[in-house]
Amino acid sequence: MTDFLLELLCEEIPARMQEKASADLVRLLEAELAKAGLKAKDIEGFVTPRRLALIARGLPEATEAVSEELKGPRADAPEQALAGFLGKTGLTRDQLVEREDAKGNKVLFAVIDKPGRPTPDVLAEAVPAIIRAFPWPKSMRWGKASSSSESLRWVRPLQGIVALFGDAVVPTAIDGIESGRETVGHRFHSTGPIAIPTADAYEATLHAAHVIVDHRERRVIVREEAEEAAAIAGFTLVEDEGLVHENAGLTEWPVPLLGRFDPEFLSVPREVIQLTMRTNQKYFACVDGEGKLAPAFVCTANIVAADGGKAIVEGNAKVLAARLSDARFFWEQDKKIALAEQAKKLDQIVFHEKLGTVADKVERVAKLARWLVEEGIVSSRHPGESRDPELHASSSAALDPGVRRGDEEGRKALADMAEQAARLAKADLVTGMVGEFPELQGVMGGYYARAEGLPDAVADAIRDHYKPVGQGDDVPTAPVTVAVSLADKLDTLVGFFLIDQRPTGSRDPFALRRACIGVIELLTKNGLRVWLVNAIQKSVSAFTRQICHPDLGEEKLAEHKAGIDLVFSQLPDFFTDRLKVQQRDLGVRHDLIDAVVDAEDDLVRLLARVKALQAFVETDDGANLLAGYRRAANILKAEAKKGTEPKAFTGFSYEPDAAEAELAQMLDTQLPVAEEAIAREQFEEAMTALSVIRPTIDRFFDDVTVNSQDETKRETRLALLDKLRAAMQKVADFSKIEG
Structure with missing residues (x-):
């Protein structure tokens, strides 16, 4: 098993695009390898402002030989159809295999044996394909070739390709840029080309040239050293993970430095100062021991300065002062006009x-x-x-x-x-x-x-x-x-x-x-x-x-x-x-919201009702009552399909069985209790009132034959079930509850 290193060197990649680009590079290589039947044990992506890279670990030396079978036309198909299939496969008619399908038709098949290929050959084809298919949000053409729309596009001008399989260069090229093992180090702390011996040595070799290729490591450095710089000055850094990512994406060797600005600018609203620092300058804000905004900032340099960063901080402070002066000007000017006067201009905005x-x-x-x-x-x-x-x-x-x-x-x-x-x-x-x-x-x-x-x-x-x-x-x-x-x-x-x-x-x-x-x-x-x-x-x-x-x-x-x-x-x-x-x-279950939404337009009541219903249906009584409701509803639904609509229950015209008499009495007793509890928004009480009915429903279905041969009994029992269904519907539409 061998590791593969790919680095695409270019001019500065916008920080906002880097993380997705790294994931896209890994995804595209995986797809190209899969086409050839290859799979790496692991692929790790790296990105800096000037390079996009990955290491695919554990690749075999070659792909396996495979036999591919393609189904063609019927043996008696027209010559034109046969010619098209032969042209697609590159075979002759006598090389095709004839088989009989399930219908007895004779069908032609092409059996193509594909020998294994050296993995470097697969990678050599994959690299240009990845570069041309890369989904940058914005890309550009450059140089003399840019006059043609067919020329290479990349986020910024592509300058070099490092492609190593083990310790050997994978020979590939695109748009005149040939692969090799040489890259460059830090723009200011390194000079001349740097040779990468193997994929395993990639990070260490560039680290020696003041490039931290792992964006995750740079984020840790930015976060921790910015916090430390603020703490040394007696301040606390305002947490901003987005700014951490952005500063890590702007630097290959991040060096956080603390600077200060004129405290008089603190008369400007805090949000303005923080937004100015964050949006325009990519600076972290600091607060003092009382949580108030401090006249200090942390910027992130991309070099280790000989003077400890003094000149860098001074330059950044001057730029920030100009920005804050503009903000203070807007603040003072805006305060001169009352909001009521400003509001009169809103008719000019569509x-x-x-x-x-x-x-x-x-x-x-x-x-x-x-x-x-x-x-x-x-x-x-x-x-x-x-x-x-x-x-x-x-x-x-x-x-x-x-x-x-x-x-x-x-x-x-x-x-x-x-x-x-x-x-x-x-x-x-x-x-x-x-x-x-x-x-x-x-x-x-x-x-x-x-x-x-x-x-x-x-x-x-x-x-x-x-x-x-x-x-x-x-x-x-x-x-x-x-x-x-x-x-x-x-x-x-x-x-x-x-x-x-x-x-x-x-x-x-x-x-x-x-x-x-x-x-x-x-x-x-x-x-x-x-x-x-x-x-x-x-x-x-x-x-x-x-x-x-x-x-x-x-x-x-x-x-x-x-x-x-x-x-x-x-x-x-x-x-x-x-x-x-x-x-x-x-x-909260969505079906329970469906069960009560038609009865409530007041969201507070609705959610209180749903909460009580969810607690209820998760109990044994609730589950059994729901089963009883469904049984009753299914019987009524079956009768409705026959064109039979239940009549209103008005009592018994015959001597009822004990179970049906008990159910009728229980509904008369518990339904008012449930309705009164609902009116008081005591939905748990309403559920409890219904749960009392549950054993009675069980006995009714055990002891009573609803579809009796006696027409009067059948109609009365259907009416009783309809009353049960209507009673439960007052609490919730149980037909919409799943499970």
Whole structure:
């Protein structure tokens, strides 16, 4: 068994492309080897800014001889068909084998013996094939040959190929670049060509030339030495694994160095400074003992400087100072204009050609946020606080306990702040700072709001109204923030469904799945009691007035029926699908959500119901009751196929068997208990009430013949089973439960 080394030397590969490129190189070689019937024991990939490499270990010296059989046409096929097959195989007619198939037809076969090939020959063909098939996200042509579209393409100009099988060079070439054993070391710490003796010596040979070829090792160096540099200065490095990967991808011999900047720049918001350092300069930020941003940074050099890195740090500090000066300029200039004035420019930004401008969206969101507070859906109560049963009749009744006592003034103040925050939430989109750093939208709005003296609740809502951004992100709990965030996401969902721009397959250009998960997280984490259809209706009305027909009222809704029907028919199902995805990660079964979703439009109640149902069906009583339900449902289904519909159970007109009398009595006793428990949202109690029926159901099926020859008994017993099925359906649709 022998090892194979392949190195593709080129000019600097962008850091963001390196990790995938390394995996692609391994994958492509595996595929080429497989075509020849070869398989390495292990293939390890390496990547630096200037080279892409791999070592395939444990390859045989040659491929095995194989015999390949190809099925051809029938023996009596036309000459043209036979000629085509012969041309494909390279054989003559007398070299073909004639066999009889299962139908008795005589069919021609070509048996081709392929002798084994030396592995280096296979590798020599594989290398050019890999290079030409390489899936770079972006590639280029260069030199005189670049005038032809057929010329070689690579991420950056390809400069050399090292191909060694054991200690021998694998002779191969592409576009005039021939393979060999010579490569180059570090751009500054090494001169002249470096000969690689074998694959095993590859890492050590380049390490001696100041190149660490293992990207994983470089990441460890960047991470640990950056932390050490910060600690020596009395700071703590701000963790940033993405920055670790990027710095490792920019260097072949990483040397983290600590630098400092003028503390006066700390007057600029922390996020701006960190983003400036990270995005523009690839620097790590540091914090002091109190967790505050320190006037220090860690940069990663690619050389061991004679002066210990002093000149490098000074140069980087000057560049950073210029960047931070620009950021401070934007910060100071933006603060001179109130957010309310900035918001007036939002009518110049198109949100979507069919949904109007950002100013239009702001108007809708402001009204919806206010409505969410006025209806008591969002209030100042503590999340999860219990509510009276009668409050679940409609979303408008679900008011905060304080509000129901007549605290209209407090509710109005909350609604005013929610509306104000919504009207200012997008204003920072037109600021200089967000124009420079789009990632800071929302964050900067919060800073500007606080700087001009707006209430903290309003500033916080502006800052956090985009949250949660996907599953796992922080979920706002402050009432004003929740109202604005919820309104913003509902408006986006309704708007794009209204114009039939739903996600399809893996495509979701408007991030509607993420918005939907955000709504679900906001509702469930805050215990918000809202009938989604009501909220959707409110949002649809706003769109209809503003976008579909600006001068007309709700009486014209019928004119936009197609889009509106699409919203109400598909958006609830979209929520259900996203809820399944979200809850699946939490261990909740999707079939149990299906079992209760038709009975609930309140997500908080729905999930409480699902939780109780999952706990119940996993018990013996639950499993047995489910089996009894299915037996009853199957009997009724079979009768329905015959055209027999069960009548309503009104009692017995004959002397019933003990088991059927007991079942009728048990249903009369336990059904009200279950329904009352559901009304109180005590779903565990409802399940327990049903579980009491389970032994009675077992006895009924053991002792009673449902399809009796007596027509009256048969109809009565079918009616009793239908009553059982209906009783259980009030708790959940057990027909949708799997297993």
